[in-house]
Amino acid sequence: MPELRKDPIIGRWVIIATERAKRPSDFKVSQEKPKGGFCPFCEGNEDKTPPEIMAYRKNGSQPNTPGWIVRVVPNKFPALMIEGGINREGLGIYDKMNGVGAHEVIIEGTSHEKALSDFADDEVESVLWAYRDRIIDLKKDTRFKYIMIFKNHGEAAGASLEHTHSQLIALPIVPRNVAEEMNGAKDYYSYKERCIFCDIVRQEKNDKSRVVFENDDYLVICPFAPKFPFETWILPKTHQTHYEDGQVKEYKNLAKALRTTLKKLAIALNNTPYNFIIHNTPIMTEKNIPYYHWHIEIMPSLTKVAGFEWGSGFYINPTPPENAAQHLRDIQV
Amino acid sequence: MPELRKDPIIGRWVIIATERAKRPSDFKVSQEKPKGGFCPFCEGNEDKTPPEIMAYRKNGSQPNTPGWIVRVVPNKFPALMIEGGINREGLGIYDKMNGVGAHEVIIEGTSHEKALSDFADDEVESVLWAYRDRIIDLKKDTRFKYIMIFKNHGEAAGASLEHTHSQLIALPIVPRNVAEEMNGAKDYYSYKERCIFCDIVRQEKNDKSRVVFENDDYLVICPFAPKFPFETWILPKTHQTHYEDGQVKEYKNLAKALRTTLKKLAIALNNTPYNFIIHNTPIMTEKNIPYYHWHIEIMPSLTKVAGFEWGSGFYINPTPPENAAQHLRDIQV
Numbered sequence: 150m151p152e153l154r155k156d157p158i159i160g161r162w163v164i165i166a167t168e169r170a171k172r173p174s175d176f177k178v179s180q181e182k183p184k185g186g187f188c189p190f191c192e193g194n195e196d197k198t199p200p201e202i203m204a205y206r207k208n209g210s211q212p213n214t215p216g217w218i219v220r221v222v223p224n225k226f227p228a229l230m231i232e233g234g235i236n237r238e239g240l241g242i243y244d245k246m247n248g249v250g251a252h253e254v255i256i257e258g259t260s261h262e263k264a265l266s267d268f269a270d271d272e273v274e275s276v277l278w279a280y281r282d283r284i285i286d287l288k289k290d291t292r293f294k295y296i297m298i299f300k301n302h303g304e305a306a307g308a309s310l311e312h313t314h315s316q317l318i319a320l321p322i323v324p325r326n327v328a329e330e331m332n333g334a335k336d337y338y339s340y341k342e343r344c345i346f347c348d349i350v351r352q353e354k355n356d357k358s359r360v361v362f363e364n365d366d367y368l369v370i371c372p373f374a375p376k377f378p379f380e381t382w383i384l385p386k387t388h389q390t391h392y393e394d395g396q397v398k399e400y401k402n403l404a405k406a407l408r409t410t411l412k413k414l415a416i417a418l419n420n421t422p423y424n425f426i427i428h429n430t431p432i433m434t435e436k437n438i439p440y441y442h443w444h445i446e447i448m449p450s451l452t453k454v455a456g457f458e459w460g461s462g463f464y465i466n467p468t469p470p471e472n473a474a475q476h477l478r479d480i481q482v
Numbered sequence: 483m484p485e486l487r488k489d490p491i492i493g494r495w496v497i498i499a500t501e502r503a504k505r506p507s508d509f510k511v512s513q514e515k516p517k518g519g520f521c522p523f524c525e526g527n528e529d530k531t532p533p534e535i536m537a538y539r540k541n542g543s544q545p546n547t548p549g550w551i552v553r554v555v556p557n558k559f560p561a562l563m564i565e566g567g568i569n570r571e572g573l574g575i576y577d578k579m580n581g582v583g584a585h586e587v588i589i590e591g592t593s594h595e596k597a598l599s600d601f602a603d604d605e606v607e608s609v610l611w612a613y614r615d616r617i618i619d620l621k622k623d624t625r626f627k628y629i630m631i632f633k634n635h636g637e638a639a640g641a642s643l644e645h646t647h648s649q650l651i652a653l654p655i656v657p658r659n660v661a662e663e664m665n666g667a668k669d670y671y672s673y674k675e676r677c678i679f680c681d682i683v684r685q686e687k688n689d690k691s692r693v694v695f696e697n698d699d700y701l702v703i704c705p706f707a708p709k710f711p712f713e714t715w716i717l718p719k720t721h722q723t724h725y726e727d728g729q730v731k732e733y734k735n736l737a738k739a740l741r742t743t744l745k746k747l748a749i750a751l752n753n754t755p756y757n758f759i760i761h762n763t764p765i766m767t768e769k770n771i772p773y774y775h776w777h778i779e780i781m782p783s784l785t786k787v788a789g790f791e792w793g794s795g796f797y798i799n800p801t802p803p804e805n806a807a808q809h810l811r812d813i814q815v
Binding site: 175301 | 657
């Protein structure tokens with residue numbers, strides 16, 4: 150069972166893998182993986198993953214056989230274990246608990262070659278529905294306080310398999326970055342009585358200099374103070390607290406916004422690796438909170454995080470977001 | 483003039499380089515730099531850096547000529563500019579100020595080949611004195627609230643030049659990671675009436691399982707909840723708030739502890755790139771605070787930070803610190 154341990158000074162939790170512990174010789178520094186070779190995510194290899202949790206399928210095909218469109222499976226090497234109690238415990242001045250949680254892989258499509266940015270809009274839409282269905286299901290498990298959906302594309306962004314996929318981790322605590330964002334938004338609301346994300350949408354739509362793309366439901370911007378060059382956010386244009394509570398037409402427009410943005414980034418940055426993260430409201434939060442607004446943050450891996458950033462939490466960004474947005478806006482896809 | 487911009491949600495400041503703005507074609511993804519070639523930090527090339535701020539020299543040699551031991555110069559491509567006022571300003575809901583600050587390079591020695599871990603103890607000690615002298619000097623500039631000293635070793639850790647060096651950045655604000663650490667330590671103190679770092683030193687000395695090295699003045703440990711495999715901290719054994727206020731014998735013992743630790747890490751991890759950061763008390767803090775304790779954190783670059791870590795602030799660490807500490811303890815240097 151992995152352990153969750155809390156840093157006693159700043160309260161950050163870390164997941165310590167106690168079972169398959171890595172020794173120095175297990176780290177192969179920035180070694181390129183061979184391309185090609187066997188892929189457990191390809192159609193026809195369904196028996197090489199743990200049994201599927203859900204899949205969207207054509208023609209009534211059977212679970213764990215070919216014929217799927219999107220397929221969700223448990224991570225074969227999970228960071229957290231789905232079974233067991235939480236068991237909080239002290240160790241002198243330190244705190245720990247069992248590493249309980251869900252770790253799932255969303256295999257976005259059957260093609261080994263196609264990146265998510267090369268998908269058709271309706272294929273991206275199926276992936277977005279799979280995210281939604283998994284959130285709805287996992288919310289029923291009362292051990293979990295937060296469900297994080299994210300994608301690592303390309304090895305420099307941490308992807309260990311080439312075949313396009315995203316991941317889901319359900320956690321027994323609200324992670325600190327999320328808590329921080331919620332608290333920041335709450336403070337703003339108590340001062341201004343307006344949602345800060347709604348204010349951002351309003352100001353960016355007026356200003357236009359950081360807008361990349363928009364449709365009826367979503368605004369895509371390079372944010373005012375981005376950590377990384379070409380960092381790009383997708384925000385619902387109206388106040389929406391929960392990703393999983395969207396209207397049917399909204400998932401359609403989100404698919405369009407996400408696909409267009411990823412394609413623009415792929416062209417601008419020559420398929421640079423990236424991460425995206427869905428920032429969603431924590432599970433136990435009351436419904437209809439007026440201060441928080443879910444959104445997606447996309448971060449291309451163009452720069453290295455070094456000592457200054459680790460020490461300060463300050464980032465040095467060599468590309469003003471106005472320049473990045475203009476560049477992305479001008480690319481036709 | 484670079485701009486400091488504040489993220490309106492969580493209050494993180496970023497430095498936006500507005501002058502030498504990078505376009506997509508300026509990013510060369512993980513391209514190896516050629517080894518060898520011209521080095522502005524080598525002895526004899528003193529005129530290829532901006533004029534030196536200070537140096538320790540042998541035999542009364544002249545500034546900006548050979549004959550130095552440690553040499554401090556302004557960064558040729560500074561993230562912040564030393565001249566100008568701070569000029570805070572609002573932009574609708576956003577906040578920004580001028581990117582004022584100092585950005586210096588501490589060239590640790592004349593040899594192009596020798597890593598800091600290969601230095602003799604007294605050579606490391608000279609570097610530590612240079613850090614101290616620069617802090618003492620920059621504290622006089624009332625525009626600055628924090629002085630961060632850090633080292634990026636190896637390209638994967640963000641070093642752009644091979645010749646061994648560290649960096650100093652003086653900032654017009656206390657960066658959020660520092661503020662967070664100070665606040666966490668303050669909260670602990672107000673609850674326990676003990677310094678959390680003193681408590682960590684006490685518990686680790688008793689427990690022994692995470693101790694890497696110790697001498698009269700310093701304890702070297704792998705912390706209980708490390709973000710990264712083989713993360714290692716150096717802590718003063720008694721309560722010390724300011725790096726720059728050490729006793730002469732303490733810098734001697736710190737040099738020994740740092741050199742030994744870096745050497746153990748270099749052997750264990752086959753010269754893996756790393757960052758180290760001196761976590762020091764902010765400038766304007768009252769003297770003799772009972773709750774904070776300066777220390778050094780060393781972070782080898784063995785794993786990649788990916789979507790989950792960016793989104794959650796949670797880290798997945800595949801090496802328990804007890805295993806890492808045992809491994810490092812057993813290496814004789």
